[in-house]
């Protein structure tokens with residue numbers, strides 16, 4: 436006799452308007468009982484996940500991080516590390532993390548986890564240990580639908596050139612390079628960047644700047660379905676409100692923003708492009724209200740996720756697993772360290788097509804990948820005293836005064852003692868604005 440002969444043998448998916456596929460599981464005596472039942476349901480879960488992209492399981496006895504880890508071991512057996520960190524997270528041990536530590540008032544835009552790394556998690560598993568009082572959903576968007584909704588010209592530009600990510604790891608803002616790369620060794624960072632097709636250089640203040648080109652449209656490694664898969668909209672500086680964008684550009688320079696994206700041929704993403712992208716995500720987005728014990732399983736290639744603002748306590752934990760190699764996703768563009776325009780210049784006999792590992796087959800540019808000489812020199816910036824006296828900077832200075840207050844309101848950090856208030860303000864607001872989320 437089946438150990439589950441007294442409870443439902445099947446998962447029945449409810450597809451309500453605006454909500455992801457949701458199944459209410461039977462009542463279980465304890466977490467081990469639930470794990471045995473889920474193990475028997477795995478053959479049903481896999482095709483359902485492929486079809487719907489994200490699955491809500493409601494009614495599981497998940498009350499603690501340990502319960503979550505037990506379920507994770509059943510549903511996401513292979514773990515993946517969190518590389519090139521870009522968001523503040525708390526680790527609860529056993530590869531279980533907080534979904535994000537960003538302030539409650541800030542929404543987190545839709546993204547596929549680690550779309551900028553050469554290996555990324557194929558599965559994400561979230562669970563609700565404490566349900567928020569109000570809001571705080573983890574919205575999901577089917578990236579097959581997002582791609583279908585985009586105008587052909589924008590999709591074709593990304594299909595042809597991929598997208599670019601520029602990061603600046605400053606001590607004043609965003610995640611430090613030490614945290615992002617989990618090392619205090621510059622040499623190890625340079626080795627990682629060389630190995631992972633990332634251009635890197637150190638600026639005069641010892642801060643790291645990186646550039647990487649990645650394909651923005653890939654295919655699911657199993658089904659072959661084409662999906663929109665990138666952080667192009669997420670980290671575009673057009674996503675920031677205008678006042679904050681001006682403040683950050685004034686303080687750090689356009690080349691020194693913590694994150695910026697563009698098209699893979701070096702063309703900028705326009706404000707109108709961003710509007711179109713956000714509209715496509717919005718139309719494809721569905722959400723479920725979290726209840727304590729809910730588990731959300733997300734196919735990270737098929738589905739983007741985000742976070743709604745919330746009030747009250749909220750404890751959503753996450754684990755990542757089932758790693759996918761970019762090369763297994765038939766990228767239309769080779770991942771490379773260089774912007775497309777330089778890539779073209781160095782293109783060899785391969786025509787720039789990806790090799791078997793999904794990497795650029797192009798020869799290394801002079802100095803090798805990751806060498807400071809491979810990165811464009813930032814435009815010269817005016818002397819700080821001149822900048823302070825320029826009328827437009829007085830205006831920005833006033834804006835920064837406002838943002839400092841907002842940083843406090845939004846839970847951002849106060850300026851560090853001895854640092855300029857504007858840097859502290861920009862840093863606090865950048866955190867508060869979800870600039871650092873992944």
Ligand SMILES: [Fe+2]
Nearest residue numbers: 546548740873
């Ligand atoms: Fe995320």
